[in-house]
Amino acid sequence: MPDPLIPVxxxxxxxxxxxxxxxxxxxxxxxxxxxxxxxxxxxxxxxPRDGGGRRRYGAHDLAWLxxxxxxxxxxxxxxxVRVMADLSRRAGTEAERLVVLERHRERVLAALERTRRxxxxxxxxxxxxxxxxxxxxxxxx
Amino acid sequence: MPDPLIPVxxxxxxxxxxxxxxxxxxxxxxxxxxxxxxxxxxxxxxxPRDGGGRRRYGAHDLAWLxxxxxxxxxxxxxxxVRVMADLSRRAGTEAERLVVLERHRERVLAALERTRRxxxxxxxxxxxxxxxxxxxxxxxx
DNA sequence: ATCCGACCTGGAGCGCGCTCCAGGTCAAGG
DNA sequence: CCTTGACCTGGAGCGCGCTCCAGGTCGGAT
Numbered sequence: 001m002p003d004p005l006i007p008v009x010x011x012x013x014x015x016x017x018x019x020x021x022x023x024x025x026x027x028x029x030x031x032x033x034x035x036x037x038x039x040x041x042x043x044x045x046x047x048p049r050d051g052g053g054r055r056r057y058g059a060h061d062l063a064w065l066x067x068x069x070x071x072x073x074x075x076x077x078x079x080x081v082r083v084m085a086d087l088s089r090r091a092g093t094e095a096e097r098l099v100v101l102e103r104h105r106e107r108v109l110a111a112l113e114r115t116r117r118x119x120x121x122x123x124x125x126x127x128x129x130x131x132x133x134x135x136x137x138x139x140x141x
Numbered sequence: 142m143p144d145p146l147i148p149v150x151x152x153x154x155x156x157x158x159x160x161x162x163x164x165x166x167x168x169x170x171x172x173x174x175x176x177x178x179x180x181x182x183x184x185x186x187x188x189p190r191d192g193g194g195r196r197r198y199g200a201h202d203l204a205w206l207x208x209x210x211x212x213x214x215x216x217x218x219x220x221x222v223r224v225m226a227d228l229s230r231r232a233g234t235e236a237e238r239l240v241v242l243e244r245h246r247e248r249v250l251a252a253l254e255r256t257r258r259x260x261x262x263x264x265x266x267x268x269x270x271x272x273x274x275x276x277x278x279x280x281x282x
Numbered sequence: 283a284t285c286c287g288a289c290c291t292g293g294a295g296c297g298c299g300c301t302c303c304a305g306g307t308c309a310a311g312g
Numbered sequence: 313c314c315t316t317g318a319c320c321t322g323g324a325g326c327g328c329g330c331t332c333c334a335g336g337t338c339g340g341a342t
Contacts, residue, residue: 067262067266070259070262070263071263073255073256073259074256074259074260074263094270094273094274095274097270098267098270098271098274101263101266101267101270102267104263105260105263105264105267108256108260108263109260111256112253112256112257112260114214115214115215115216115249115252115253115256116253118211118214118215119215119246119249119250119253121208121211122211122212122215122242122245122246122249123246125208125242126239126242126243126246129235129238129239129242130239132235133235133236133239
């Protein structure tokens with residue numbers, strides 16, 4: 001049983017699992033995106049189906065999805081997420097997963113740093129525009 | 142004379158300006174991207190040409206480009222950069238530019254915050270994998 | 283019984299932001 | 313003079329990550 005990327009499920013899940021619409025809302029993705037991710041092999045397993053062939057997302061699936069969203073939101077590509085999923089399906093690959101995650105972490109930190117620097121430049125520009133457009137509140141006397 | 146988005150030119154520029162290749166290197170874009178940005182109207186003016194019809198980027202142009210890169214790297218869309226460029230071409234639009242920049246700043250801050258939160262989750266996961274794959278260095282006795 | 287909305291599949295389409303290509307011009311160095 | 317390499321244009325192509333569509337099934341409320 002490969003462990004989820006994130007420890008805690010995002011919501012309390014009924015035993016029969018959530019329908020795709022509810023699951024999508026729970027993790028902040030669209031229904032189409034959920035199906036797309038499944039097609040692309042980003043899930044640990046295709047979501048289990050109920051009697052009528054409809055997907056049912058259990059706590060396990062939702063936890064993985066939450067981790068997936070975390071990776072995507074920090075800018076990991078679909079291809080790299082697939083690598084993580086593939087690794088996570090096989091036992092004994094923990095060290096490799098760690099390597100992937102740590103490399104990703106480095107990239108995230110670098111991106112954060114760049115963004116922070118550019119944000120400072122943005123703030124400077126905003127300040128200069130404020131000075132131009134509102135030369136009133138400046139050093140009131 | 143619309144002021145540049147960023148006060149300081151990224152390098153010392155000869156009076157005749159830089160050729161597109163050097164300009165690209167200076168601001169960290171590709172030659173194709175520079176031409177693409179010009180086609181898309183993201184520059185204040187099309188880059189001035191020398192006798193042979195080749196582009197020459199002066200300090201002014203490079204300063205604008207540096208600001209453009211700042212906006213792009215903080216995630217502003219091409220369309221919104223174009224809005225900034227259009228505004229910056231017309232005098233008296235300082236307040237509007239400020240609005241655009243401030244809205245953008247809000248989005249950047251929100252993105253930074255989300256990334257920070259997801260980074261924390263990533264760190265937690267990495268820590269848990271470290272515990273699994275290297276249960277040695279833990280509390281050595 | 284029937285209606286409605288949520289779900290299903292396979293596959294096409296799309297918006298973004300470049301990136302590359304063909305075919306040509308030009309200028310400087312050997 | 314000739315070659316080389318950087319530059320030019322217009323336009324096609326592409327990788328990514330969805331998003332949408334047609335045409336159909338299913339289950340619960342009325």
